[in-house]
Amino acid sequence: MAYETEDHETQYCFPAINSSCIKGKRSRHEYNIMYVFFSLLSAWTVFLNLLVIISISHFKKLHTPTNLIILSLAVADLLVGLIVMPVDAIKLIETCWYFGDTFCGLFTITLGLIISVSLSNLVLIAVDRYVAMCHPLQYPQKITTTKTLLSICLSWIFSLSINMAFVISSRYFDTSQRANLCYGECYFIINLSWRVTDLFISFIFPCTMIITLYLRIFYVVHKQVKVINSLMKGGECVMEGSVRRKSESKAALTLGIIVTVYLICWIPYYVLSLTNITIISSATMTFLLWTLYANSGLNPLIYALFYRWFKISVKHILTLRIFQTASSLVDIFTNNS
Numbered sequence: 641m642a643y644e645t646e647d648h649e650t651q652y653c654f655p656a657i658n659s660s661c662i663k664g665k666r667s668r669h670e671y672n673i674m675y676v677f678f679s680l681l682s683a684w685t686v687f688l689n690l691l692v693i694i695s696i697s698h699f700k701k702l703h704t705p706t707n708l709i710i711l712s713l714a715v716a717d718l719l720v721g722l723i724v725m726p727v728d729a730i731k732l733i734e735t736c737w738y739f740g741d742t743f744c745g746l747f748t749i750t751l752g753l754i755i756s757v758s759l760s761n762l763v764l765i766a767v768d769r770y771v772a773m774c775h776p777l778q779y780p781q782k783i784t785t786t787k788t789l790l791s792i793c794l795s796w797i798f799s800l801s802i803n804m805a806f807v808i809s810s811r812y813f814d815t816s817q818r819a820n821l822c823y824g825e826c827y828f829i830i831n832l833s834w835r836v837t838d839l840f841i842s843f844i845f846p847c848t849m850i851i852t853l854y855l856r857i858f859y860v861v862h863k864q865v866k867v868i869n870s871l872m873k874g875g876e877c878v879m880e881g882s883v884r885r886k887s888e889s890k891a892a893l894t895l896g897i898i899v900t901v902y903l904i905c906w907i908p909y910y911v912l913s914l915t916n917i918t919i920i921s922s923a924t925m926t927f928l929l930w931t932l933y934a935n936s937g938l939n940p941l942i943y944a945l946f947y948r949w950f951k952i953s954v955k956h957i958l959t960l961r962i963f964q965t966a967s968s969l970v971d972i973f974t975n976n977s
Contacts, residue, residue, distance in 0.1 A: 650662060651663040652824075653734075653735075653736035653737075653738070653823070653824030654823055654824055657823050659822055659823045660822060660823050660824050661736060661822035661823060661824035661825050662822075663734070663735055663736055664734075664735030664736075666733070666735070671733060674729070674732075674733045675729075675733060678725060678726075678729035678732075678733070679726075679729075681721075681725060681933075681934065681937065682721045682722075682725040682726050682729070683721070684721070684937050685717065685718075685720060685721025685725065685933075685934075685936050685937035686718060686721040686722050688937055688940035688941070689714045689715075689717045689718040689721065689936065689937075689939075689940055690718060691940060691950075691953075691954050691957060692710065692711070692714040692939075692940050692943060692950070693711060693714050693715060693718065694953075694957055694962070695949075695950060695953035695954065695957065696708070696710065696711040696714070697711065698953075698957075698962050698967070698968050699949075699953055699968055699970065699972055700968050700969055701949075701970075701971055701972060701973060702949065702953070702972070703785065704785075705768060705783045705784065705785055705787075705788035706765070706768050706769075706772075706895075708785065708788050708789060708792065709761055709764045709765050709768060709788065709792065710765075710943075712757070712761050712764075712792045712795075712796075713758060713761040713762075713765075713898075713939065714939070714940070716754045716757045716758045716761065716936075717758070717936035717937070717939055717940075718936075719750065719754050720754055720933055720936040721936060721937065723747075723750055724747075724750065724751055724754060724933060725933055727739070727747055728751075728929075728930075728933070731826065732926065736824045736825070737824055737825050737826040738824070739826075744826035745807045745808075747826065748803075748806075748807050748826070749800070749803045749804055749807050752799075752802075752803035752806065752807075753796075753799050753800050753803050755842070755906075755932075756795075756798075756799035756802065756803060756841075756842060757795060757796055757799045758902065759842065759846045759906075760795035760798070760799060760846065761792070761795065762846070762850055762898075762899050762902060762903075763846050763849050763850055764788070764791055764792065764795065765895050765898070765899065766849060766850045766853040766854055766857075766899065767849075767853065768783055768788075769853070769854075769857055769895055769896070770853040770856060770857055771783050773857045773860050773861060774856060774857065774860050802841065806834055806838070809834065842910070843910055847903065847907070850899055850903070854896055854899065857896070858896075893946075894942065894943075894946040894947065897942055897946075898939055898942055901935060901938060901939075901942070902935055905931050905932045905934075905935040906932050906935070908928050909925070909928035909929055909931070909932055912924070912925060912928065948973075949972045949973055952972040953972050956970070956972070
C-alpha cells in the first residue's frame with residue numbers, strides 16, 4: 641500500500657529516480673513503536689550472546705569441544721542481533737532499501753552465512769552429543785579441541801563460500817529478471833539449479849542428520865536409564881557411572897532443546913520460501929523470518945535455565961570479577977560465590 645501525504649500524493653523511496661519503488665504507508669505512532677521494539681530486541685540479543693561469548697572465552701574450565709561449538713553458535717546469534725536485525729528492521733519499517741545494491745549483496749551474504757553456520761553448528765552439536773552418549777569411551781579420542789576448532793572453521797568457510805557464489809550468480813546471471821525490479825528493494829532471484837542445491841545443502845542433509853542422530857541419542861539414553869534402574873533395584877552400586885551418564889544426558893537434553901527450538905523456528909519459513917506460492921502473504925513470511933531471528937535471543941535463556949556454570953559466569957561478568965587476577969582459572973562448576 642502506498643504511503644500518501646495529506647494531499648494524497650504518492651511517496652517514492654527515491655523521488656528523483658523514475659524507476660523508484662513506492663514507499664509503504666505507516667503512521668508516525670506505528671513508526672515509533674516498531675523502532676523501539678526492534679531496537680530492544682536487537683540489544684537484548686546482542687547482550688545475552690555477548691555474555692555467552694565472554695563466559696566461554698574467559699573461563700579455562702569451559703574450553704571444551706562442546707562449548708566451542710556453543711561459542712560458534714553464539715557468535716552467529718550475536719551477528720544476527722548486531723547486523724541482521726537492525727538492517728532488516730529498517731527495511732521492514734521504511735518499506736524501502738536505502739543502502740544500495742552493493743550492501744544488498746553483502747547483507748544477503750551475511751544473512752545466508754549466519755543461517756548456514758547456525759545449521760552446521762547444530763549438526764556439529766548433534767555429532768558431539770551422539771559420540772558422547774553412544775560411544776563414551778571413544779569420545780576423548782574422536783572429539784578433541786583441535787578437531788572441533790577445525791570443524792567450526794571449515795563450516796564458516798564453506799558457508800561463506802556457498803553464499804558468496806549464490807549472490808554473485810544471482811546478481812550477474814539473472815540480469816534480465818532483475819531489470820523488472822524497481823529501485824529501492826533488496827531482492828535476489830534464485831534459479832532452479834541453486835534451488836535444488838540449496839534444498840539439499842541447507843535443508844535435507846543437515847535436518848536429516850540432526851533428527852537421525854538425536855533419535856539415536858534418546859534411544860540410547862532410554863536404554864541406559866532402564867539398565868541403571870534395574871541395577872539399582874538389584875542393590876548394585878552404580879553411583880559414579882550413573883552420575884556421569886546423568887550429566888551427559890542433561891547436556892544432550894539441553895542441546896536437544898536448542899536444536900528443536902531452532903528447527904521449529906526455521907523449517908516453516910524455509911519450506912514456504914521454497915514453494916513460491918503467491919497466496920502466502922508477505923506478512924506471514926516476515927513473521928516467520930523474524931521468529932527465526934528471535935531464536936538467536938532464546939538460546940542464552942536456555943543456557944541460563946539448564947547450565948549452572950552459565951549463571952555463575954554471568955555473575956562474575958556483571959560484578960566485574962572477571963578482571964580480578966587469575967579469574968579465568970576459577971572452577972565455576974564448583975564455585976558457589
